[in-house]
Amino acid sequence: MGLCADVPRMLCPTVVGRAEELYWLSAGLDALHDGRGGCIFLVGEPGIGKSRLADEAIAEAGRRDIWVLSGRASATGRAVPYQSLSGAVLSGLRSRPRLDISQTPGLQAGLATLLPGFFEGPAVEPSPVLLGETVLRLVSAVAGRDGALVVLEDLHWACGDTLAVTEYLADNAATERLLVLGTLRPEGAALDLVDALDRRGSASSRTLEPLSRAETGEMVAACLAEQERPVSAAVTGLIDARAEGLPFLVEELLAGLTTRGSLVASEAGWELSSDIDPVDVPLSFAQTVRERMGQLPEDERHVLEHAAILGRDFDWSHLPSITLESESDVLDALARAVDLQLVEELAGGRFSFRHALTVDTILAEMLGPERVRLAARALDKLVRDPERVEPGLLEVAAHL
The missing domain is CATH 3.40.50.300 (P-loop containing nucleotide triphosphate hydrolases)
Structure with missing residues (x-):
């Protein structure tokens, strides 16, 4: 990461x-x-x-x-x-x-x-x-x-x-x-x-709305058109999953893959090499997330760090027991995060980070031992409540 x-x-x-x-x-x-x-x-x-x-x-x-x-x-x-x-x-x-x-x-x-x-x-x-x-x-x-x-x-x-x-x-x-x-x-x-x-x-x-999957594929092909090779479905699929329709990220991710040698031109066309870190985050995007996180006071950043441990989509009601903050303080933190466009509210008491790379950036800013510590605390709280099992339980365990 x-x-x-x-x-x-x-x-x-x-x-x-x-x-x-x-x-x-x-x-x-x-x-x-x-x-x-x-x-x-x-x-x-x-x-x-x-x-x-x-x-x-x-x-x-x-x-x-x-x-x-x-x-x-x-x-x-x-x-x-x-x-x-x-x-x-x-x-x-x-x-x-x-x-x-x-x-x-x-x-x-x-x-x-x-x-x-x-x-x-x-x-x-x-x-x-x-x-x-x-x-x-x-x-x-x-x-x-x-x-x-x-x-x-x-x-x-x-x-x-x-x-x-x-x-x-x-x-x-x-x-x-x-x-x-x-x-x-x-x-x-x-x-x-x-x-x-x-x-x-x-x-x-x-x-402006995000590009569709087909439009993302068209953009990837246009970016790589100079060498007149077809683009594999694996390349398009990876860029579509990571960029989520943002044209700037399509360009940034392609540039990063090319520079690191993870995107290679074979006789069959553009392919992915095996040497790929699936959670590398472009610096330009990471800086935007850092700036927005920096506008939050420390206790509210703490809430979002725990939320990132739970995964991109999470149930807010788990956060008070995990963070040891009151429900009102957690909701205040989430309201601020919504205003800063870091997260968005979903139905049924759930929230979602607006972009998968937002989660990756928050996690990448934390030391490995800190991620493990937060994940262990979250997992301990989640397994004690079997009637409300968090869908991202395995995602939390993956940090351990």
Whole structure:
């Protein structure tokens, strides 16, 4: 059990399983030609393919000479107000270095406020209206009839002020040649904003679903198509089971298998070698789980560690006796884990980790003796209650 070494990315040359979303994005760009703007959002869990679709929209806009302004929020480093918005404006201006907007009416105060040091003029107290209107006027002055695409990625990490500007843009984009494209995870204030904009007709959104088994197979074949060999069912089956429909994990797992020599090209096609660790976790995915676990206090992390020992699906009612925590404390921990999208609630008092690799990551972070100690305690409690035998009893015993 362990974490994969950091390996080069394997990028799929085509976008698989997202035909409807690509058509939807293209239609938004088409509308700019007719003078109609709009605001659209791509919602989905990490690794589901939001950024890949945003990249496709950016590439398509470039082919149409649509002005692209692209920025993203970040969860790391010092919090920077309006980070994604200022990054988008700077990227757009870099793409047109000979552009002179110094004499454009109504821009200087907003740009000096959003980008202090880049523009002369008195900065004023920032407000969503001022900065939103600055972007609208900038687009009107620069983009012309071709229009503009403003991409704001990872809005789940954006500050409240950035979300307020996004709302202003969404409410006013329809009458401009401006398409706003935002990406976000299904959580927090950003999702609340998207729901509100959806309800009042100021924006539309799509929640991305995992790839089907057939689509995963198509993506695996596309990733390995360069050598024009068929892909064995064993390879596709392994990737489908581990990636669970997340395109990013399909690429990461294939890259890891290739780098370690576990994926080999034979005369018959792509095959798995015998040297495979079935629970290796890509570092990129593991880091996401670590970050979310790190948001929990120690006692709540303790609850999830015991839950991981029980397996991917577990009965919450076993946890109080195993963890020695009260029922209310266990439920509080699970509620927090649901909010952080580490687990989800099932029917009948059961919960499930959202991804099998989440369990593997939590277990991999623990020392072997600690896993054994927790498993022994869990097994002792479970066998004392024969009327409520946990389906994962053998899974618990496997840690001993």
